[in-house]
Each structure stands twice: as C-alpha cells, then as structure tokens.
Amino acid sequence: TREQSDTNIDKFNRLVVYDKEEERKNKYQNEVRGRVQDKNVKVDLEPQFVLTYYIKVDPVKKIVYYDKMVEKFNERSVLSRKLLLTNQEAALTEDLISEHFTSINVYSEKIEKQPDNVDAYFGRAIDYMLVQDFVEAIKDYDKVIELDPSFVMAYFNRAVVRYNQLVYNMSQSSQDELAAMTMELNAAKRRSPVASNPVDASSAAIKDNKRAYEHEMIVRDYDMAIKLNPDFVFAYFNRGNLRCAQKDFRAAILDYTEAIRRDPDFAEAYFNRGLAHRSL
Numbered sequence: 001t002r003e004q005s006d007t008n009i010d011k012f013n014r015l016v017v018y019d020k021e022e023e024r025k026n027k028y029q030n031e032v033r034g035r036v037q038d039k040n041v042k043v044d045l046e047p048q049f050v051l052t053y054y055i056k057v058d059p060v061k062k063i064v065y066y067d068k069m070v071e072k073f074n075e076r077s078v079l080s081r082k083l084l085l086t087n088q089e090a091a092l093t094e095d096l097i098s099e100h101f102t103s104i105n106v107y108s109e110k111i112e113k114q115p116d117n118v119d120a121y122f123g124r125a126i127d128y129m130l131v132q133d134f135v136e137a138i139k140d141y142d143k144v145i146e147l148d149p150s151f152v153m154a155y156f157n158r159a160v161v162r163y164n165q166l167v168y169n170m171s172q173s174s175q176d177e178l179a180a181m182t183m184e185l186n187a188a189k190r191r192s193p194v195a196s197n198p199v200d201a202s203s204a205a206i207k208d209n210k211r212a213y214e215h216e217m218i219v220r221d222y223d224m225a226i227k228l229n230p231d232f233v234f235a236y237f238n239r240g241n242l243r244c245a246q247k248d249f250r251a252a253i254l255d256y257t258e259a260i261r262r263d264p265d266f267a268e269a270y271f272n273r274g275l276a277h278r279s280l
Contacts, residue, residue: 045275046087046268048241049234050160051153052130053081054090063267069152069229078119079126083153085234087268092130100127118147122154129157134165152229159221159238166214218242233259237269240276249276 002011051070065085074082080103092100107124111117125140141158144151222239225232240255256273259266 043275045241045244045272048160048163048238049085049087050089051083051085051157052089052126053084054092054096054130055084055086056088056090058088065234067232067234069232073153076119079123083126097131100130103127104131116147118144118151121147122151125154125157129161134161134168137161138165150228152225152232155221155225155228156232156235156238159218159225162214162218162221163238163242166211166218170211215242215246231262233263233266233269236262237266237272240269240272244272244276244279247279249279252276253280 002008002014002016004016049065067085070083070085104124104127107120107127110120111124114120121140121143125137125144128134128137128140138158138161141154141161144154145158148154219239219242222235222242225235226239229235236255236259240252240259243249243252243255253273253276256269256276259269260273263269
C-alpha cells in the first residue's frame with residue numbers, strides 16, 4: 001500500500017490508504033482544532049492553583065475562577081493589582097520583574113512606618129513570590145500569619161511557595177547527584193570495585209527525612225486554610241496534588257472528591273481524580 005500523499009510514480013500500482021496525518025495538517029492551521037485524538041501527548045496532573053496577578057492566555061480554557069473570600073479582599077483595594085486564582089501562571093517579562101522589585105521597595109518603606117501592616121507584608125510576599133525569591137516570600141507570609149492567624153490566603157500561598165521551593169531544590173539536587181554519579185562512574189573505571197559507602201546511605205536518609213518534613217509543613221498549611229475556610233475548594237485541590245506527589249493516591253482522591261462535592265463544576269478536580277484512580 002501507499003499513503004494518499006505519496007506521489008512516487010513507482011508506487012502507483014499499489015493500493016492507496018487514507019493519510020490521516022496529512023489531512024489533519026492541511027485542514028487546520030490551529031493546533032487545537034482537527035483530529036486532536038491523533039496527537040501524542042504526555043498526561044500530567046493539572047497543576048496547583050495559586051493567588052497571583054497574572055494568568056497565561058489559553059485559547060481553549062477561558063474560565064475565570066471565582067472565590068467569595070478573594071473577591072472580598074479585592075474589594076478593599078489594598079494591593080496594586082487584583083488577586084486572581086489560576087493554575088496557569090504567566091511568565092513575567094523583564095519590565096514586569098522590574099516593576100515588582102520597585103513594588104518590594106515601596107512595601108518595605110510602608111512596613112518601616114507601619115510594622116504591623118498585615119496587607120503590606122502580604123503584598124510584598126506576593127512580589128517576592130513573583131520574582132522567584134521563595135525564602136523572602138515565606139518570611140513575609142510567616143509575618144502575615146503571626147500578625148493575623150486567620151489569614152487564609154497567606155496559609156494557601158505559603159504552601160504553594162513551599163512546594164515550588166521544594167521542587168526547585170529537588171531539581172538542583174538531582175543535577176548535583178547526576179554530576180557526582182558521572183564522576184563516580186568515571187573514577188570506578190580506574191579503580192577496583194569497593195563496598196558501598198555507608199556515609200552515602202546516611203546522607204540519603206537525611207534527605208528523605210527533610211523532604212518528608214517539608215511535605216508535612218505544606219500539608220499543615222492547607223489543613224489550616226481548610227479549617228479556617230472549609231469552602232475554599234482550591235486548598236483541597238492543591239492538597240490532593242501534594243498527596244499524588246507523595247504517591248498517596250487514596251488520600252488524593254478524597255481531597256479531589258471533597259472539592260467536587262463543594263463545586264460540582266470543578267473540571268480540574270475531576271481530571272486529576274481520574275488520573276489518581278488510574279495510578280491506583
């Protein structure tokens with residue numbers, strides 16, 4: 001047989017088969033139209049939600065996520081921009097990054113004059129988060145919670161930042177371990193085999209314990225956010241994602257189910273719950 005798009009004269013005596021890939025390419029220029037079922041895609045969890053100022057434009061998903069608590073906070077107009085809930089964060093341009101560094105300085109001056117200004121600490125924490133300074137962002141969220149232990153959004157975003165920091169540290173650690181492993185393999189070629197180093201096993205156990213502790217701190221933040229505002233479905237969703245990262249799929253399914261019970265239109269929760277069931 002030959003494909004319909006194959007115009008080689010020597011193959012014209014063969015049976016013709018439908019060339020679906022060619023048809024898909026020719027019919028639509030837009031990548032989100034046509035035979036989407038023929039695409040090879042990686043199936044990942046829908047990412048965690050965050051309170052931020054920017055949303056990445058998506059040609060398909062044009063949902064505006066709403067929460068009464070966030071709306072009430074925005075009505076106070078204490079920050080330079082409105083807070084938005086999204087799991088599709090937009091990448092910041094150099095100009096926007098510069099704006100947020102300037103905003104950090106403005107909030108810092110305000111905090112010097114008003115050391116107990118919770119909103120200023122919260123605004124600066126978001127700026128630090130946006131410029132990827134996770135350590136300073138967490139410090140400011142800590143201060144917000146110290147001044148106002150009922151500040152749900154601070155618990156929520158602190159958990160998000162802690163998770164982002166954990167992922168970043170793990171990626172850096174993986175790169176370092178890969179480099180060390182390469183050096184070790186090269187060295188092994190030049191020497192006789194030796195017994196495994198007990199120090200390596202000990203350091204690996206310490207890393208595992210530290211990671212488990214960091215996961216626990218993130219879970220506690222989501223637990224507190226849920227305790228203070230049981231209808232904040234995004235906290236259940238993010239906690240479900242964290243459970244999936246820990247391979248605790250049954251607990252993740254419970255979180256996604258609770259989010260769906262409180263918001264039956266929460267598409268991402270259905271999707272991630274399906275993947276969690278599949279992982280089981």
